[in-house]
Amino acid sequence: MTAARKREIHLNLNILNVGVYGSAWRWPSVDPAAFVDPAHYIRCAQIAEKGKLDAVFMADKPGLVDHPQYRPFQALDPLVVLSGIAATTSHIGLIGTASSSYNSPYNIARRFASLDLLSGGRAAWNIVTSAEIEIARNFGRSDVTAHADRYAIAREFVEIVRALWDSWEDEALIADKAQGLLLDISKIHPIDHQSKNFSVAGPLTLPRSPQGRPVLVQAGASDDGRNLAAGVAEVIFTLSQTLEKSIDFAADIRRRAASFGRVPEDVVILPGLCTVIGDTEAAAQARRRELEELVPAEYGLARLAGTLQVDPDLLKLDEHLPEDLPIPVNHNQTMFAGTVAIARRENLTVRQLIRRLGGGAGHRIVAGTPEQIADDIGTWFAAGAADGFNIMPDVLPEGAETFVTEVVPILQRRGLFRTEYEGSTLRDHLGLTRAERGRFSTAI
Amino acid sequence: MTAARKREIHLNLNILNVGVYGSAWRWPSVDPAAFVDPAHYIRCAQIAEKGKLDAVFMADKPGLVDHPQYRPFQALDPLVVLSGIAATTSHIGLIGTASSSYNSPYNIARRFASLDLLSGGRAAWNIVTSAEIEIARNFGRSDVTAHADRYAIAREFVEIVRALWDSWEDEALIADKAQGLLLDISKIHPIDHQSKNFSVAGPLTLPRSPQGRPVLVQAGASDDGRNLAAGVAEVIFTLSQTLEKSIDFAADIRRRAASFGRVPEDVVILPGLCTVIGDTEAAAQARRRELEELVPAEYGLARLAGTLQVDPDLLKLDEHLPEDLPIPVNHNQTMFAGTVAIARRENLTVRQLIRRLGGGAGHRIVAGTPEQIADDIGTWFAAGAADGFNIMPDVLPEGAETFVTEVVPILQRRGLFRTEYEGSTLRDHLGLTRAERGRFSTAI
Ligand SMILES: Cc1cc2nc3c(=O)[nH]c(=O)nc-3n(C[C@H](O)[C@H](O)[C@H](O)COP(=O)(O)O)c2cc1C
Ligand SMILES: Cc1cc2nc3c(=O)[nH]c(=O)nc-3n(C[C@H](O)[C@H](O)[C@H](O)COP(=O)(O)O)c2cc1C
Numbered sequence: 064m065t066a067a068r069k070r071e072i073h074l075n076l077n078i079l080n081v082g083v084y085g086s087a088w089r090w091p092s093v094d095p096a097a098f099v100d101p102a103h104y105i106r107c108a109q110i111a112e113k114g115k116l117d118a119v120f121m122a123d124k125p126g127l128v129d130h131p132q133y134r135p136f137q138a139l140d141p142l143v144v145l146s147g148i149a150a151t152t153s154h155i156g157l158i159g160t161a162s163s164s165y166n167s168p169y170n171i172a173r174r175f176a177s178l179d180l181l182s183g184g185r186a187a188w189n190i191v192t193s194a195e196i197e198i199a200r201n202f203g204r205s206d207v208t209a210h211a212d213r214y215a216i217a218r219e220f221v222e223i224v225r226a227l228w229d230s231w232e233d234e235a236l237i238a239d240k241a242q243g244l245l246l247d248i249s250k251i252h253p254i255d256h257q258s259k260n261f262s263v264a265g266p267l268t269l270p271r272s273p274q275g276r277p278v279l280v281q282a283g284a285s286d287d288g289r290n291l292a293a294g295v296a297e298v299i300f301t302l303s304q305t306l307e308k309s310i311d312f313a314a315d316i317r318r319r320a321a322s323f324g325r326v327p328e329d330v331v332i333l334p335g336l337c338t339v340i341g342d343t344e345a346a347a348q349a350r351r352r353e354l355e356e357l358v359p360a361e362y363g364l365a366r367l368a369g370t371l372q373v374d375p376d377l378l379k380l381d382e383h384l385p386e387d388l389p390i391p392v393n394h395n396q397t398m399f400a401g402t403v404a405i406a407r408r409e410n411l412t413v414r415q416l417i418r419r420l421g422g423g424a425g426h427r428i429v430a431g432t433p434e435q436i437a438d439d440i441g442t443w444f445a446a447g448a449a450d451g452f453n454i455m456p457d458v459l460p461e462g463a464e465t466f467v468t469e470v471v472p473i474l475q476r477r478g479l480f481r482t483e484y485e486g487s488t489l490r491d492h493l494g495l496t497r498a499e500r501g502r503f504s505t506a507i
Numbered sequence: 508m509t510a511a512r513k514r515e516i517h518l519n520l521n522i523l524n525v526g527v528y529g530s531a532w533r534w535p536s537v538d539p540a541a542f543v544d545p546a547h548y549i550r551c552a553q554i555a556e557k558g559k560l561d562a563v564f565m566a567d568k569p570g571l572v573d574h575p576q577y578r579p580f581q582a583l584d585p586l587v588v589l590s591g592i593a594a595t596t597s598h599i600g601l602i603g604t605a606s607s608s609y610n611s612p613y614n615i616a617r618r619f620a621s622l623d624l625l626s627g628g629r630a631a632w633n634i635v636t637s638a639e640i641e642i643a644r645n646f647g648r649s650d651v652t653a654h655a656d657r658y659a660i661a662r663e664f665v666e667i668v669r670a671l672w673d674s675w676e677d678e679a680l681i682a683d684k685a686q687g688l689l690l691d692i693s694k695i696h697p698i699d700h701q702s703k704n705f706s707v708a709g710p711l712t713l714p715r716s717p718q719g720r721p722v723l724v725q726a727g728a729s730d731d732g733r734n735l736a737a738g739v740a741e742v743i744f745t746l747s748q749t750l751e752k753s754i755d756f757a758a759d760i761r762r763r764a765a766s767f768g769r770v771p772e773d774v775v776i777l778p779g780l781c782t783v784i785g786d787t788e789a790a791a792q793a794r795r796r797e798l799e800e801l802v803p804a805e806y807g808l809a810r811l812a813g814t815l816q817v818d819p820d821l822l823k824l825d826e827h828l829p830e831d832l833p834i835p836v837n838h839n840q841t842m843f844a845g846t847v848a849i850a851r852r853e854n855l856t857v858r859q860l861i862r863r864l865g866g867g868a869g870h871r872i873v874a875g876t877p878e879q880i881a882d883d884i885g886t887w888f889a890a891g892a893a894d895g896f897n898i899m900p901d902v903l904p905e906g907a908e909t910f911v912t913e914v915v916p917i918l919q920r921r922g923l924f925r926t927e928y929e930g931s932t933l934r935d936h937l938g939l940t941r942a943e944r945g946r947f948s949t950a951i
Pocket of ligand 2: 565567633634726727728729730732744745746839897
């Protein structure tokens with residue numbers, strides 16, 4: 064198996080439209096309309112490939128959420144954009160989000176399998192269950208399905224998709240021109256899935272890909288979310304504010320993975336890392352302050368209220384957070400908990416907290432020189448707090464270009480990161496072997 | 508409006524995997540696995556663009572239908588492949604099929620809008636309702652919805668998609684960096700569609716495209732199908748065996764379009780044309796015979812039985828078709844009628860009919876020299892039987908290359924076809940103006 068492999072850092076670029084800061088679109092170098100321009104995402108992916116990163120990621124919310132008047136969002140369909148990236152790059156992995164709550168398993172299996180073939184085996188699916196009411200209302204629902212039910216459906220959805228991806232044996236495509244036989248249909252298997260939630264006959268219309276099947280990615284943080292991630296995901300995104308919490312998270316995930324019969328090292332854990340890079344530490348801090356100040360004031364408050372799921376009027380700018388905030392039901396509890404923890408730990412008023420968050424996704428922010436960023440990455444990696452990072456530059460494409468030209472070479476000199484791609488598939492980059500047909504590391 | 512515009516021929520390349528003949532995959536120049544290789548479709552599209560064609564088309568059936576052991580089929584997700592084509596071409600239009608029976612309107616609106624932005628305004632959606640039971644079973648159904656109900660749903664589906672495409676006013680994206688205001692949310696409108704079949708709040712996550720919104724394409728042939736096509740489609744694909752029938756069809760469509768309040772000339776009617784090209788007429792005929800002979804024998808019979816919706820055992824190879832074939836309910840009646848008409852008109856036995864059809868889609872086949880193909884196209888166009896053609900080469904990419912390098916220049920010399928693209932969007936190529944927001948030529 065993979066037990067003896069060399070541990071190396073894995074880096075993913077999260078193309079979070081024009082940057083993780085809520086103010087990135089106001090930054091001088093940024094085209095504020097780039098978030099709806101697929102060419103922008105292609106440019107960012109080409110920068111990531113130049114830096115030999117493992118993959119790029121496109122998040123997704125199929126609906127207008129989170130106060131779009133104040134900041135860009137994930138507007139474009141990720142698979143359309145990733146397909147454009149696939150056709151204009153050669154190595155970079157392609158991770159796209161799709162919701163198990165508002166799609167059919169057959170369409171999702173076929174679209175990701177098509178992307179996997181288009182890219183020569185570089186596709187990955189980030190499984191999400193979609194918590195927002197604005198999304199539910201675009202898909203015939205008046206309410207969001209309860210958290211536990213969404214995850215139960217997601218588990219079954221993934222099971223169907225994996226079975227469809229594996230419905231062709233590798234020998235099915237015989238293409239015998241002389242005999243006039245294209246396929247050996249006895250080697251293509253219906254899946255005949257039948258349940259209360261789904262009934263899908265199969266088989267898929269497509270053979271397997273150079274990497275076997277697309278990589279599965281998940282970012283669940285709740286108990287149900289962690290079980291799905293530990294049960295099926297090969298890459299796990301996570302939000303980790305401190306080294307200690309991240310070590311705990313990784314240990315928890317690997318314990319769960321082992322309990323599902325998986326090899327714990329087959330799970331690549333990538334905490335988010337927001338980067339603010341300067342030539343000096345002072346320059347980086349100044350850049351961070353500028354970005355904080357540019358976050359539209361109304362947005363900072365609205366976003367914080369959304370994360371905490373409270374009425375904005377409840378939050379007084381020059382006071383601390385209310386003591387008795389209820390944990391939001393059926394919403395993202397990690398972002399809630401992380402945000403409250405920062406406020407308490409750093410003893411911040413609401414105004415200070417808003418600045419501190421920068422309108423970002425709540426991920427850890429490191430502002431410093433390229434050396435300092437590389438040090439941080441190296442420390443976390445050595446401590447086992449991360450197998451690598453989901454890099455979220457402050458501003459895009461600028462911050463990605465700086466990361467690739469200034470931080471990556473330091474990691475390479477230290478022997479922590481590849482200087483050339485060694486393989487051609489995303490599984491190659493991740494140090495995973497080609498997925499064997501019908502061999503899932505766990506039955507879910 | 509468009510009443511005074513110059514009438515020119517419109518040409519679309521139907522990338523029907525490796526060619527319209529059921530035997531195309533056995534042809535010497537063909538890679539039989541190309542049907543599952545996106546690079547093959549990109550290559551064909553680049554050939555079409557070299558020939559200044561209006562568009563390429565990717566059909567779709569999300570399921571294994573029509574005896575896949577004997578011939579290639581539409582295996583890949585069309586929007587993934589068209590997105591790859593978009594990123595590697597600059598002008599060619601991109602028509603993709605998606606089913607209104609097995610998708611959500613919000614996802615379809617967003618995916619085509621994303622493709623439209625990725626391509627700079629070159630996207631088009633071919634609306635189909637999906638007649639096959641194998642497809643229904645992949646999407647939680649045990650049976651195919653009745654024909655009339657499928658079309659009623661399709662009409663409503665299209666209405667929702669058009670409304671979503673138009674949910675942003677052009678002035679909504681203000682991107683005022685100084686004020687910190689990205690969008691004028693008062694210019695982005697929910698659609699609040701609510702009915703028995705669909706409930707979709709909107710708005711879409713995307714602004715309109717350089718061509719306003721994607722072009723609508725339809726190929727319905729039944730009464731309901733023609734009403735949908737005449738009501739909403741800007742391009743209509745059709746299967747027409749004879750010049751007279753095609754003139755009748757065009758007149759019927761334009762009459763219906765007028766009755767819906769549309770400008771009849773705003774509908775671009777493209778009959779299918781299968782091309783078999785040779786240096787001499789004899790060479791073309793010999794090529795056709797070779798292709799007919801290479802159709803796997805079992806396939807020809809199985810396919811004919813499928814088109815007629817009868818048991819294959821009912822068809823005796825050396826007899827004529829049974830007299831009393833029932834018109835198939837809830838299936839493609841045009842292909843049925845066209846096939847029976849050829850058999851009767853040309854007095855063919857089942858064996859002869861199978862050869863005559865070549866395992867193709869039942870579209871008109873012209874075998875001849877480049878001059879003869881160009882003459883045929885010119886005659887049909889002049890007679891008003893067609894606004895252009897849906898070109899279906901015998902074998903791909905070979906037949907597309909021959910068409911582009913040998914037939915297109917003749918049409919250009921005759922002043923019938925563009926020598927350069929004059930605009931950049933698909934609507935430009937089709938002689939249509941940019942779609943105005945909320946101005947549909949008919950209310951459906
Ligand atoms: C890096 C990262 C990326 C995420 N991407 C998406 C996304 O694209 N769409 C989405 O709806 N949720 C996304 N999420 C949210 C997670 O799927 C998940 O819902 C969240 O971490 C809360 O965990 P829970 O669902 O187990 O409660 C993302 C989370 C993280 C940490
Ligand atoms: C050129 C052409 C392309 C078509 N493409 C598709 C397709 O991609 N998928 C599909 O399910 N049906 C396709 N059809 C079938 C039509 O959508 C339609 O169902 C058929 O012409 C019968 O008409 P009716 O639906 O009105 O009975 C196509 C038909 C034609 C003529």
